[in-house]
Amino acid sequence: xxxPTTTAQPAPAGLGAHRGGALHWLRIVVLxxxxxxxxxxxxxxxxxxxxxxxxxxxxxxIAGAAVAAGPxxxxxxxxxxxxxxxxxxxxxxxxxxxxxxxxxxxxGVYLVVAALVGALVTRVTAERARAARxxxxxxxxxxxxxxxxxxxxxxxxxGDLAATLADVLSLxxxxxxxxxxxxxxxxxxxxxxxxEDGPHDDASRRFDLxxxxxxxxxxxxxxxxTPSRWPPTEEELGLARAVAGQIAAALELAExxxxxxRARTEADASAxxxxxxxxxxxxxxxxxxxxxxxxxxxxxxxxRYDEVQRDELLGTILQEADRLNRLVGNxxxxxxxxxxxxxxxxxxxxVEDVIGSVxxxxxxxxxxxxxxxxxxxxxxxxxxxxxQIDQVLTNVIENAVRFSPAGGTIVISAxxxxxxxxxxxxxxxxxxxxxxxxxxxxxxYRRDRGDGRGGxxxxxxxxxxxxxxxxxxxxxxxxxxGGALIALRLPVAAETADAETSTARR
Amino acid sequence: MSTILVVDDEPQIRxxxxxxxxxxxxxxxxxxxxxxxxxAAASRQPDLVVLxxxxxxxxxxEVIERLRGWSDVPVIVLSVxxxxxxxxxxxxxxxxxxxxxxxxxxxxxxRVRAALRRTERPGSAPATLRFxxxxxxxxxxxxxDDGELVHLTPTxxxxxxxxxxxxGKLLTHAWLLxxxxxxxxxxxxxxxxxxxxxLRQKLRDDASSPxxxxxxxxxxxxxxxxxxxxxxxx
Numbered sequence: 001x002x003x004p005t006t007t008a009q010p011a012p013a014g015l016g017a018h019r020g021g022a023l024h025w026l027r028i029v030v031l032x033x034x035x036x037x038x039x040x041x042x043x044x045x046x047x048x049x050x051x052x053x054x055x056x057x058x059x060x061x062i063a064g065a066a067v068a069a070g071p072x073x074x075x076x077x078x079x080x081x082x083x084x085x086x087x088x089x090x091x092x093x094x095x096x097x098x099x100x101x102x103x104x105x106x107x108g109v110y111l112v113v114a115a116l117v118g119a120l121v122t123r124v125t126a127e128r129a130r131a132a133r134x135x136x137x138x139x140x141x142x143x144x145x146x147x148x149x150x151x152x153x154x155x156x157x158x159g160d161l162a163a164t165l166a167d168v169l170s171l172x173x174x175x176x177x178x179x180x181x182x183x184x185x186x187x188x189x190x191x192x193x194x195x196e197d198g199p200h201d202d203a204s205r206r207f208d209l210x211x212x213x214x215x216x217x218x219x220x221x222x223x224x225x226t227p228s229r230w231p232p233t234e235e236e237l238g239l240a241r242a243v244a245g246q247i248a249a250a251l252e253l254a255e256x257x258x259x260x261x262r263a264r265t266e267a268d269a270s271a272x273x274x275x276x277x278x279x280x281x282x283x284x285x286x287x288x289x290x291x292x293x294x295x296x297x298x299x300x301x302x303x304r305y306d307e308v309q310r311d312e313l314l315g316t317i318l319q320e321a322d323r324l325n326r327l328v329g330n331x332x333x334x335x336x337x338x339x340x341x342x343x344x345x346x347x348x349x350x351v352e353d354v355i356g357s358v359x360x361x362x363x364x365x366x367x368x369x370x371x372x373x374x375x376x377x378x379x380x381x382x383x384x385x386x387x388q389i390d391q392v393l394t395n396v397i398e399n400a401v402r403f404s405p406a407g408g409t410i411v412i413s414a415x416x417x418x419x420x421x422x423x424x425x426x427x428x429x430x431x432x433x434x435x436x437x438x439x440x441x442x443x444x445y446r447r448d449r450g451d452g453r454g455g456x457x458x459x460x461x462x463x464x465x466x467x468x469x470x471x472x473x474x475x476x477x478x479x480x481x482g483g484a485l486i487a488l489r490l491p492v493a494a495e496t497a498d499a500e501t502s503t504a505r506r
Numbered sequence: 507m508s509t510i511l512v513v514d515d516e517p518q519i520r521x522x523x524x525x526x527x528x529x530x531x532x533x534x535x536x537x538x539x540x541x542x543x544x545x546a547a548a549s550r551q552p553d554l555v556v557l558x559x560x561x562x563x564x565x566x567x568e569v570i571e572r573l574r575g576w577s578d579v580p581v582i583v584l585s586v587x588x589x590x591x592x593x594x595x596x597x598x599x600x601x602x603x604x605x606x607x608x609x610x611x612x613x614x615x616x617r618v619r620a621a622l623r624r625t626e627r628p629g630s631a632p633a634t635l636r637f638x639x640x641x642x643x644x645x646x647x648x649x650x651d652d653g654e655l656v657h658l659t660p661t662x663x664x665x666x667x668x669x670x671x672x673x674g675k676l677l678t679h680a681w682l683l684x685x686x687x688x689x690x691x692x693x694x695x696x697x698x699x700x701x702x703x704x705l706r707q708k709l710r711d712d713a714s715s716p717x718x719x720x721x722x723x724x725x726x727x728x729x730x731x732x733x734x735x736x737x738x739x740x
Contacts, residue, residue, distance in 0.1 A: 325608050345591060345724075348696055350703070352713035353721035360720060373714040381699060386723030387589050412714075 031069040032076025035061035040084040051103065054089045055110045058082075062114050066121040074118030082111055137239055140168035144246050154180065154254040155187055158247055162189040165223070165243040169236050172226050178211055178219030180251050181258040185219075205230045209240055211248040218251040279444050279457065283327050287320035294320075322365075326398070330458040333391065334443070337462065342469040344385035351379050351414050351421050354386055358393045359412075365398070368406040374413035380492050382421050388466045389490070392474075395459035396425045396486045404429035404483060411479075420472070420489045426479035437476040463488070508622055509533045511552035513543040513569070514584070515562050523556060526611045532618075540564035547573055554621055556614070559585040559596060567599045574600035580621035584609065590724035597678045597726065604676055604725075620674030620732065635670060636734040637718065640709065642670060656708050661686065665701050669719060669729040678726040702727060 039061035043054040058081030066074030086096050090103040098104045143164045162174045166189050176187045209221040221244045225232055232240070294313040297305065305313070336342055352375050359371060400410045404427040411426045432440055439445050441464040444457040460474075463486075467474040472490040479485035510532045512523045517538075524534045535550050537543040540561045547555060555573070559566030570581055580602045585592065588606040596604060602624075603617045634643045639652045647663055649656040658666065664686045669677065679698055683691040691697075702719060705711075711718045720728045 321608065345589065347590070347724045348699065349723045350699060350713065350721070354723045356712075356714045356716055357721060357723055359715060373712075375714055381696070386725075390723065 028069045028073045029076060031065050032073035033080055035065040035073075035077045036080035036084050039081065040088060044088065049089075051085065051089045051106055054085055055081075055106065055113075058085055058110070059113060059117055063117050063121045066118045067125055070125075071118060071122035074122060078111070078114035078118055081114060082107065085110060133235060136168065137235070140164060140239065141242065143168075144243050154250065155185060157250050158185065159187045159189060159191075161243055161247050161250065162187055162221070165221075165240060166190075169223070169232065169240060170226055170229055172205070172224045174224070175222045176211070176219065176247060177222070178247075178251050180218060180255045185251075207232065207237075207240075209244040211244055211251060213245070213248045213252045215252065218248050218255075221247060275444060280327075280331060284324070287324040287327070290320040291317050291324075327458075329391070330395075330462055333462045333465075334458055337465045342388070342465055344388055344466075344470050346383040346385055348381045348383055349386050349389075350381050351375070351423065354384075354389055355393065355412060355414065355423070357386075358390055358397065362394065362397060365401055366410070369401060369404065370407070370409040372409060372411045374411065376415045379414055379416060379421060382490055382492050384470055384490060385466075389470070392463040392466050392488065393423070393425070395463045396488075399459055399486070400425055400427035400429070400484065403427060408483075409481070411481075416492075417489065419492050421492060422487060422489045424485060424487045426481065426485040427483040428479070428481040429483040431478050431482055432476050432484045434478075440476055441474065460486075507531060507533050508553040509535060509550065510618065511535045511537065511543065511546055511550070511555045513537045513540070513555065513561070513566075514558040515539060515560070516558075519558070519584075522611075523614075526615070527618075530615060538562075540566070540569045543569055544572055547577060547579065552579060553625070554618060555579055555581045556618075557581055557583050557601070559583055559587065559592070567596055570596060570599040570601050578625075580625060582614070582617055582621060584614075590722075593676075593722070593725045594678055594680075597676060598680055602675055617674065623732070624672065624675065632733075637670070637731045638734070640718070642666070644671075651709065658705075658708060662701055662705055662708070665698075666705055669727060670733075673729050673732050676722055676726055676728050682726065698727070 036058055039054075039057040043049045043057050046053070058077075062074050062077040062081060065077035083096070086098065086107060087094060090107065091099050098107060144161055158176055158178070162176055165171065166174045174189045176185070178185045205225045205227065207223055207225070209223070211218045211221055221240070223240060229236070294316045297313055298310065333342075352373075355373065355375070359366070359373070397410065397412070404410065408428045412423070413426075414421060414423045416422075441460045443461040445461070446457040464474050467488050467490065470490055472488060474486065474488040477485040477487060510527055512520055512527070512534055513536075514520050514523070515538050520536050520538070524536065527534050535546050535552060537546045540563045543555070543557070543561075546552070557566055557569060561569070566583065566585070570583075573579070573581065581600065582603045582605065583596045583601045584605050584607055585596070586607045593604045602621050605614060605617065633645045634641055636642075641650045642648075643650075644667065647667075649658055649663070649666065665682065668682055668685045679695040680692040682698055683694055687694070687697065702721070703713075706713060706716070706719060709718055713721065716730065718730055720730050722728060
């Protein structure tokens, strides 16, 4: 019908009932009076309108006022209707007196029906509003839960939760200030725009909620409400508290995760230290044992050993002392590498000179191998640390000697490849299986030679660290002769190398 | 009999050196610290000094510098450090040679012999030095290889002469540059790279397995062979 004119909006009306403010009360009173007023006018205008039709119109007005502005408006409309009915429609008209008993009964019935209609309408309206609120709450808790469960960096999860809360409560802004694993986290929704010198919030509409779980406090959720939603209702505060609880739970989970991964890293590091320690102990003791055994044999003065046996013992001592020296060198390099102190001291050097000096120094251990060098004549000078690259080539060539048969051939070639120089060292031993070609560059990775005389498992790892510190690359392939081939590529100019290294770091 | 001053703070190393050197016919004097070494060098006038760089009182490089103030005695440095910067520092201070610990005794003995030969050479060097097929006439600045004349530019010849008149000695970049190019040079090691490469080509020497010129990368160069015995003098 035509009354009341405002369409009912159950949720805001319901929530509105809890809000204070003169405007709000004015609206209730005006609607409460306007509805029976309008009904009176209509009944007076309508021809032959009797007390019955007027009463019906008033009842309609009461229902309308109750739906539009709540039970108080309904009550006002009911009283207005009663007065209107009495004044205009029960004889004597234009007085508040009632002549006939019939009219008195009609008025009494009207009052009862009016009260029932008002109460009924109010209840239905309130039910609808509550149902709508519940549905909205459920929906927002679902969003909160899904934000919480979605994987991702902590800031994103917390940001999603804050955004959901801001959405549901139509907040102007939310801000989360928390500390997780000694790391401060600040999340703002909406995120601050670049160039904006901080939001200007109305501090009078701010409410803070602590982010706490059973096991601790992580920070504060700060919310700024919009003017129309201030102050927040109990339900809104409850919802906000629930979301704050979820945020706190997410923060706690992140802190626990962090603690677990920290503990795991520490455990890994300590396991690696233990492995290093036992490996180093074994590797240091073994050559020392051989040396001591040989020396104590030689000190036996009873002439049990002939010339050949003596030479053999002396050869063992020399060999093992060299092995010990290499091991100590590698361990020192490993320590330097781990301390991040492998900075190359670069000078311009010809690659063939470095190869020449390594081969000259290694001549004794290369005496049972044919060494062939294939060096392109157009090799450029390279900016490198000669001592370090000497170490790389020594480690790689030593490996080739260790894994190739006596009388075997080791081929060392070098060529220019764009802005790099590539050095390749190939042997004709058994080669490295394809699946081990990455692993051989790991610390303490040993290939079993079958006779227990493998290396220290450090040589190639150190070679790799040095080559990388030069901005280069080292890898293993199969050699054409079926053996192993180690290739390394070094940038010709230090600038390229440094640029590459810094790119790699970024 | 040549006398060698052994300077090292480790008694075990001194004992090993003493045993080996005396077995090869050298007399030895020992010092365990820098000041004592300088005193011994002044009072006993050794023919050669074997010097450890890590001494308890003063740095080995300082010992070389102070020694060079009044003596030309050859100095062979022993050190556990093997970085090129440390080598260059000791050599530029006036050391003749450098060996990294641990070393093989035969290697040290070879360096000792080479250093002593350089000082024992009589005042007038032989007019022609021979290294197998290579003959260098120092008076006429002529180089022949297997009897064939090798054409060298004046700079190439000066560099060759600087190298082969110091056989076995490790010559640093700075020393060679000053000797060949002049006192205002010292940092231009790329000159040396270019000229050594040209020399090697003309002498048919291979950088990856050199017979004549060995590069100590980042440090300097060493002329490898000793001259053949002079038939006129022996």
